[in-house]
Amino acid sequence: xxxxxxxxxxxxxxxxxxxxxxxxxxxxxxxxxxxxxxxxxxxxxxxxxxxxxxxxxxxxxxxxxxxxxxxxxxxxxxxxxxxxxxxxxxxxxxxxxxxxxxxxxxxxxxxxxxxxxxxxxxxxxxxxxxxxxxxxxxxxxxxx
Amino acid sequence: xxxxxxxxxxxxxxxxxxxxxxxxxxxxxxxxxxxxxxxxxxxxxxxxxxxxxxxxxxxxxxxxxxxxxxxxxxxxxxxxxxxxxxxxxxxxxxxxxxxxxxxxxxxxxxxxxxxxxxxxxxxxxxxxxxxxxxxxxxxxxxxx
Amino acid sequence: xxxxxxxxxxxxxxxxxxxxxxxxxxxxxxxxxxxxxxxxxxxxxxxxxxxxxxxxxxxxxxxxxxxxxxxxxxxxxxxxxxxxxxxxxxxxxxxxxxxxxxxxxxxxxxxxxxxxxxxxxxxxxxxxxxxxxxxxxxxxxxxx
Amino acid sequence: xxxxxxxxxxxxxxxxxxxxxxxxxxxxxxxxxxxxxxxxxxxxxxxxxxxxxxxxxxxxxxxxxxxxxxxxxxxxxxxxxxxxxxxxxxxxxxxxxxxxxxxxxxxxxxxxxxxxxxxxxxxxxxxxxxxxxxxxxxxxxxxx
Numbered sequence: 280x281x282x283x284x285x286x287x288x289x290x291x292x293x294x295x296x297x298x299x300x301x302x303x304x305x306x307x308x309x310x311x312x313x314x315x316x317x318x319x320x321x322x323x324x325x326x327x328x329x330x331x332x333x334x335x336x337x338x339x340x341x342x343x344x345x346x347x348x349x350x351x352x353x354x355x356x357x358x359x360x361x362x363x364x365x366x367x368x369x370x371x372x373x374x375x376x377x378x379x380x381x382x383x384x385x386x387x388x389x390x391x392x393x394x395x396x397x398x399x400x401x402x403x404x405x406x407x408x409x410x411x412x413x414x415x416x417x418x419x420x421x422x423x
Numbered sequence: 424x425x426x427x428x429x430x431x432x433x434x435x436x437x438x439x440x441x442x443x444x445x446x447x448x449x450x451x452x453x454x455x456x457x458x459x460x461x462x463x464x465x466x467x468x469x470x471x472x473x474x475x476x477x478x479x480x481x482x483x484x485x486x487x488x489x490x491x492x493x494x495x496x497x498x499x500x501x502x503x504x505x506x507x508x509x510x511x512x513x514x515x516x517x518x519x520x521x522x523x524x525x526x527x528x529x530x531x532x533x534x535x536x537x538x539x540x541x542x543x544x545x546x547x548x549x550x551x552x553x554x555x556x557x558x559x560x561x562x563x564x565x566x567x
Numbered sequence: 568x569x570x571x572x573x574x575x576x577x578x579x580x581x582x583x584x585x586x587x588x589x590x591x592x593x594x595x596x597x598x599x600x601x602x603x604x605x606x607x608x609x610x611x612x613x614x615x616x617x618x619x620x621x622x623x624x625x626x627x628x629x630x631x632x633x634x635x636x637x638x639x640x641x642x643x644x645x646x647x648x649x650x651x652x653x654x655x656x657x658x659x660x661x662x663x664x665x666x667x668x669x670x671x672x673x674x675x676x677x678x679x680x681x682x683x684x685x686x687x688x689x690x691x692x693x694x695x696x697x698x699x700x701x702x703x704x705x706x707x708x709x710x711x
Numbered sequence: 712x713x714x715x716x717x718x719x720x721x722x723x724x725x726x727x728x729x730x731x732x733x734x735x736x737x738x739x740x741x742x743x744x745x746x747x748x749x750x751x752x753x754x755x756x757x758x759x760x761x762x763x764x765x766x767x768x769x770x771x772x773x774x775x776x777x778x779x780x781x782x783x784x785x786x787x788x789x790x791x792x793x794x795x796x797x798x799x800x801x802x803x804x805x806x807x808x809x810x811x812x813x814x815x816x817x818x819x820x821x822x823x824x825x826x827x828x829x830x831x832x833x834x835x836x837x838x839x840x841x842x843x844x845x846x847x848x849x850x851x852x853x854x855x
Contacts, residue, residue, distance in 0.1 A: 308449035593740035
C-alpha cells in the first residue's frame with residue numbers, strides 16, 4: 280500500500296478465539312468493521328463534511344486468511360487501510376491486518392470490503408457527496 | 424446451483440442484528456460457518472471416511488450481500504451449498520443464503536469459502552484423502 | 568419448577584465455544600436471550616395482548632454455571648422457563664438450561680433475569696398491562 | 712470500593728449494540744471477561760507466582776444493569792475491580808463498569824463473578840496456591 284493509508288489499532292478479545300485456538304474467521308470480519316469505524320466515523324472525517332456514520336453498508340467482502348492469528352493478553356492488531364474504486368454510490372476499503380501492533384508485524388489477513396452509501400432514514404441508497412469523495416481521495420491506493 | 428446441493432437450516436439470533444437493525448455483515452459469516460458444519464461435520468460424512476471436523480480452516484472468503492436480512496422470531500435461513508475447485512489440500516464451498524427457510528425465499532447473500540485441510544495435532548496442512556474427495560464429488564457444482 | 572413452565576429449544580453455535588473448549592459464559596447469556604424471545608415474542612403472546620417485543624430490558628441477571636457444556640453438531644439445548652416476582656413494571660424469568668434437548672438431560676445452568684418494561688419510542692420505563700400480567704400468570708412459578 | 716481496586720480500560724465494539732441501540736446485556740458480560748483478563752492474566756500477576764490463565768472458570772455471575780450504555784466511536788469503558796470471598800478453590804471478582812473511561816463517569820453496571828480454579832490439563836478443579844492468595848489479597852475489598 281501507499282503512504283496514504285490510515286492505520287487503526289484494533290484490540291482482539293479472548294472470546295474471538297474459537298475451539299481451534301485461533302482468531303475465528305468471522306470475528307476477523309468484526310475486526311475489519313472496528314477498523315473502518317476508527318477510520319471513517321471520526322470527528323475529523325465529519326468536520327470534513329462526510330456522514331458515513333449515518334449508513335455505510337457492506338455490499339461485498341473478500342478476505343484472504345494468510346496466517347493464523349493467536350492471542351496475547353492486551354495485544355492490538357494494526358489494520359492499515361486505503362481506498363480504491365470510488366464510484367457514484369460506493370467505494371472499496373482495502374485492509375492489511377498485521378499480526379500485532381507494528382507495521383513490521385507480518386500481514387496475517389488481507390481483505391477488501393465494498394461499501395455502499397445508504398440513507399437509513401429514507402431507507403434507500405444514496406450517492407457520495409463531493410466532500411466525501413474529496414475525503415476518500417486522501418487515502419487513495421496508488422495502483423498502476 | 425445444481426440439484427447436488429446440500430441445504431441447511433440456520434437459525435438467526437436477535438443479537439445478530441446490529442444497530443442498523445439488519446443482520447450484521449460479520450454475523451452473516453458466522454451463519455456460513457454454522458451451515459458448513461451442518462454439511463460436513465455429520466455422522467453421515469464421517470461414516471463415509473471423512474474427517475473434516477479435525478481441522479478445516481477458512482483460507483479465503485468472498486461474500487456478496489445482495490439484500491438486507493431482517494429478523495423474525497424463530498425464523499431460520501436456508502443455506503444451499505455446493506462444492507467446486509477441489510485441489511490436493513483445499514476445496515471451495517459455494518453458499519446461497521435465502522431470506523427464509525424455503526427454496527423459494529430470495530437469495531439475500533451469495534458467498535464462497537476456500538477451505539484448507541489442517542492437521543490440528545501436527546499443526547500442519549494435510550491433503551484430502553480419496554474418501555474425502557469422493558464425498559465432496561457428490562456435491563459438485565456443475566459448471567460448464 | 569412447576570408444570571407451568573415454557574420450554575424452548577435453543578441451538579448452540581460452534582463459535583459459542585471459547586478457547587477452553589466449552590460454552591463461553593457470556594454466550595450462555597445470549598442463549599438465555601434467545602430462549603426468552605422464543606417464550607415472549609410470539610404470535611400467541613401478542614394475540615393475548617402483550618407487547619414485550621417493543622421493549623423488554625434486562626435489569627438484573629444471575630447465573631449459576633453448574634456443569635460445563637460441550638458441543639455436538641446440531642444439538643439444541645432445552646431451556647425451561649417460569650415467571651416470578653411480577654411487579655408494577657418488572658418481573659423475573661427463571662431458566663433451567665439443560666445439557667441437551669430433553670427434560671431428562673441434566674441442568675447445566677440455572678439462571679434468572681429481572682426484566683424491566685421499557686417504551687422504546689418514549690424512551691422511558693412503562694408499567695405492565697393487565698393483559699401482560701394475566702399472560703405471565705400462566706407461567707407462574709409455584710413457591711412456598 | 713477501596714483504593715485497592717484494579718482499573719481496566721475495555722473498548723466497546725459497535726457490534727456490541729443490539730437492535731435496541733444499547734450495549735447488549737450479554738456483550739456486557741464479555742466486557743467483564745475482557746476486564747478480568749486484563750487484571751489477572753498479566754506478566755505482573757504471573758511473575759508473582761499465579762497461573763490464572765491456565766484455567767479460571769466462571770462458576771457464578773450476577774449483574775445489575777443500572778443505566779443503558781450507548782456507543783461513541785473509540786470510547787473505552789473503565790472497569791474497576793476488587794476481590795472478595797477468597798476460598799480454598801474459588802474467589803469473587805467485583806466489577807464497577809463506568810459509562811466512559813474516567814473514574815468520574817457514572818457506574819452503569821455493577822457485577823460480580825465467582826471464579827473457580829480449574830486444571831485444564833487434568834480436567835479437574837484445583838486449589839488456590841499460597842502465592843495466588845497473596846496476590847489476590849492485594850486487591851481485597853474492604854468490607855465491614
